[in-house]
Amino acid sequence: MFRNFKKPVLIKLSFLKKTKKNKKKQTRFNFFSKFRQGSKNKRSYKSLLLVLIFTLILSFIYVSLNQPIRVINIESDFKRVSLKTIQSITSEMKNKGFLSVRQSLIKKKLESFNWVKSVQLSKEWPDTINITVIEDDVVGIWNNELLLNSSGSLYALDKRVIPGELIQFFGPEDLVDEVYEQFKLYNNELIARGILIEKIGLDLRGSWSVTVRPGIEIKLGDQNTDERFDRFLMIWDKSLLENFELISYIDLRYAEGFVIKRKN
Numbered sequence: 001m002f003r004n005f006k007k008p009v010l011i012k013l014s015f016l017k018k019t020k021k022n023k024k025k026q027t028r029f030n031f032f033s034k035f036r037q038g039s040k041n042k043r044s045y046k047s048l049l050l051v052l053i054f055t056l057i058l059s060f061i062y063v064s065l066n067q068p069i070r071v072i073n074i075e076s077d078f079k080r081v082s083l084k085t086i087q088s089i090t091s092e093m094k095n096k097g098f099l100s101v102r103q104s105l106i107k108k109k110l111e112s113f114n115w116v117k118s119v120q121l122s123k124e125w126p127d128t129i130n131i132t133v134i135e136d137d138v139v140g141i142w143n144n145e146l147l148l149n150s151s152g153s154l155y156a157l158d159k160r161v162i163p164g165e166l167i168q169f170f171g172p173e174d175l176v177d178e179v180y181e182q183f184k185l186y187n188n189e190l191i192a193r194g195i196l197i198e199k200i201g202l203d204l205r206g207s208w209s210v211t212v213r214p215g216i217e218i219k220l221g222d223q224n225t226d227e228r229f230d231r232f233l234m235i236w237d238k239s240l241l242e243n244f245e246l247i248s249y250i251d252l253r254y255a256e257g258f259v260i261k262r263k264n
Helices: 013-065 083-094 103-111 171-191 224-235
Strands: 071-075 116-124 129-136 137-143 148-151 155-157 168-169 197-202 208-212 216-221 247-251 259-262
Touching: 071 083, 071 137, 083 103, 103 116, 103 129, 129 259, 137 171, 168 171, 168 224, 171 197, 216 224
Parallel strands: 071 129, 137 168, 168 197, 216 247
Antiparallel strands: 116 129, 137 148, 148 155, 197 208, 208 216, 247 259
16 A cells, blocks of 8 residues: 555654643643642731731730729718618629720619719729719708709608708609709709799699798799799899898789788
8 A cells, every 4th residue: 555655754743742742831830830829828827827926916915904803992972872882883893804894884883873973983904993973962852751852853751861951842743853944944043143942843733933032932823934933033133122031922923013022
């Protein structure tokens, strides 16, 4: 079959060269892939190590700052709130970590006690808590039966702790807030003029009256009470009330003007 070929024939084995080239390329590709994979692993290890170191540093700082509480300073007048009552809550903080103490929770618990108006807490690193307890003041007596404090709350009457010359408040018990708010409004105006309230409230018909020293009743009625009170202030400011201490009452329950009754 080869007789027809007079000259030798060169058969190129180009596919072998291509195969070698492909092998070289594949070898280079595998090398770079492994190199990249190794680089990624190294970066991952470095990142993990950095996170671990950072976590350890934070843990060390937290442990260093979170010293146990050893000193609790309590400041108050202790007129109606006992030290023992306050310590029943503050003892929970002893030996707790400085950063673990929840100030808002302690404050809320202390302010839930009767006669506690407000509480201030502060920390002093490494181991001290300072607490200031501000008590409510007694403002007056409600219907001769209960004590009324400066927050407008009522408490059982204890004659052993009642200061002298308390203001008398009267009215339906469900209106104690309204009576107290009205007292604060009127008292601010009267105090500025040197007038002191002795008694304030409203009767069962809803008629308001204010008694000021020395025993002078200001009748305001059940309508337009604020306008009538302003009329009294105008009368006072214009010095129309001569011999004020001799007056029994001032009746302002009129559309215009007023009536004065003098003491016998």
